[in-house]
Amino acid sequence: MLSNNSNSVVVLDNGAGYIKAGIGGDRDPKIVVPNCIGKPSSSKKFLLPDQLQSHDDLTSVSIRRPFDRGYLINPDLQKEIWSHLFKSLLHINPNNSSLLLVEPLFNLSSIQRSIDELVFEDLGFRSLFVADSPSLVHLYEASRRPDGLISRAQCSLIVDCGFSFTHAAPVLQNFTINHGVKRLDLGGKALTNYLKELVSYRSINVMDETFLIDEVKEKLCFVSLDVDRDLQIARKTGKDNLFKCMYVLPDGITHTKGFIKDPNEAQRYHSLQDYSSTLLPGTNEEVGQLEISEKTEDRKKIDLTKNEFHLTNERFLVPEMLFRPADLGMNQAGLAECIVRAVNSCHPHLHPVLYESIILTGGSTLFPRFAERLKRELRSLVPDDYQVKITTQEDPILGVWRGGSLLASSPDFESMCVTKSEYEELGSARCRRRFFH
Numbered sequence: 001m002l003s004n005n006s007n008s009v010v011v012l013d014n015g016a017g018y019i020k021a022g023i024g025g026d027r028d029p030k031i032v033v034p035n036c037i038g039k040p041s042s043s044k045k046f047l048l049p050d051q052l053q054s055h056d057d058l059t060s061v062s063i064r065r066p067f068d069r070g071y072l073i074n075p076d077l078q079k080e081i082w083s084h085l086f087k088s089l090l091h092i093n094p095n096n097s098s099l100l101l102v103e104p105l106f107n108l109s110s111i112q113r114s115i116d117e118l119v120f121e122d123l124g125f126r127s128l129f130v131a132d133s134p135s136l137v138h139l140y141e142a143s144r145r146p147d148g149l150i151s152r153a154q155c156s157l158i159v160d161c162g163f164s165f166t167h168a169a170p171v172l173q174n175f176t177i178n179h180g181v182k183r184l185d186l187g188g189k190a191l192t193n194y195l196k197e198l199v200s201y202r203s204i205n206v207m208d209e210t211f212l213i214d215e216v217k218e219k220l221c222f223v224s225l226d227v228d229r230d231l232q233i234a235r236k237t238g239k240d241n242l243f244k245c246m247y248v249l250p251d252g253i254t255h256t257k258g259f260i261k262d263p264n265e266a267q268r269y270h271s272l273q274d275y276s277s278t279l280l281p282g283t284n285e286e287v288g289q290l291e292i293s294e295k296t297e298d299r300k301k302i303d304l305t306k307n308e309f310h311l312t313n314e315r316f317l318v319p320e321m322l323f324r325p326a327d328l329g330m331n332q333a334g335l336a337e338c339i340v341r342a343v344n345s346c347h348p349h350l351h352p353v354l355y356e357s358i359i360l361t362g363g364s365t366l367f368p369r370f371a372e373r374l375k376r377e378l379r380s381l382v383p384d385d386y387q388v389k390i391t392t393q394e395d396p397i398l399g400v401w402r403g404g405s406l407l408a409s410s411p412d413f414e415s416m417c418v419t420k421s422e423y424e425e426l427g428s429a430r431c432r433r434r435f436f437h
Helices: 049-054 075-090 109-122 133-144 149-153 188-202 210-220 227-234 284-301 314-323 335-344 348-355 370-379 399-408 420-426 428-435
Strands: 009-014 018-023 031-034 037-039 062-064 098-103 127-132 155-161 166-172 182-184 245-248 308-311 358-361 390-392
Touching (some): 009 399, 018 075, 031 075, 037 049, 037 075, 075 109, 098 109, 098 399, 109 127, 109 420, 109 428, 127 399, 133 149, 133 155, 133 358, 149 155, 155 335, 155 348, 166 348, 188 210, 210 245, 227 314, 314 335, 314 370, 358 370, 420 428
Parallel strands (some): 009 098, 098 127, 155 358, 358 390
Antiparallel strands (some): 037 062, 155 166
């Protein structure tokens, strides 16, 4: 049954990894599903996002995504996914609804035209407002603490670790300062792919197991606060190796989902309290040589008849990509340097308040110790007379959507939108100017 509520505003945070969709004014979205369709080995056809999410066995899933490298490349597939979500899951009638759509920063004009056609011509929404994630995160966090610094200064620096990219974006008076935005071409997808490669090299081929390795990453990876020390601990055998844990793959018979063999073993790294910069004996060069040696030995010991693999230093080397991409041969600045560049792109008067108003959002900020590591790295790059304060959103995956829900419920929202009649009269390019600043 479709809703005929003429005042409904659909809030759609259309991420490359996950779609978050719901009704403006609600605290949480009604739908959080992968932005893709997939065909499991046990299925003869591609399943839609919610069907895929509820499927028992997600081993060796063939995945088709409407996004690639952070941008919409397949509008037809996106239309199929959206139509299903709006009709079958949200039960709304687009003709009677407005749409608040969260788009990637610096979206190409050709993609914007495709989206406008999809929204107005194919789906028939009454009106459209386009927002970017940093401004919505700022709006939500400022509203949560009306007496806090972010609200009083109307200024913050949003660090968004998304599926395809990581952005450091200054926001002033609810507008993203575009010339100050700095991008790191790494996100959750790249981290998952790196973990696939490490596991496949050392143990068993998991290159086709996207959903499974995503879960391994989310449950077992963490950010190291002393990489050199942890690499040496990871070389130890037996109980002295606090990072080693076993993950059991689905066998399709007794269990269709993977699981951690010993959850207590996986949590042993928490016992490491002293993260001073004191190194154990051995230089970085020696550590590297030992790592290579360990890889070779591990490969000899692998029993491919077993449906499980162990993780050691992969657990912290994967998130390390965000902080030290150059160590992996990528010509990219690390996250801390990316933030400093974003701040330095703004007026000097904003620098102290930006460093004191850093907000983390996006799924990759959920790695344990992420904020603490980032603060340590920033402290060495930021002038001593500036404070560095980092806030992690209460739910970094839903933070953007909640900001959109807040904006959609404001009295002025409808006047900010482009209507279908304006789109038909003026065209996409002229209507889009309303969302620029």
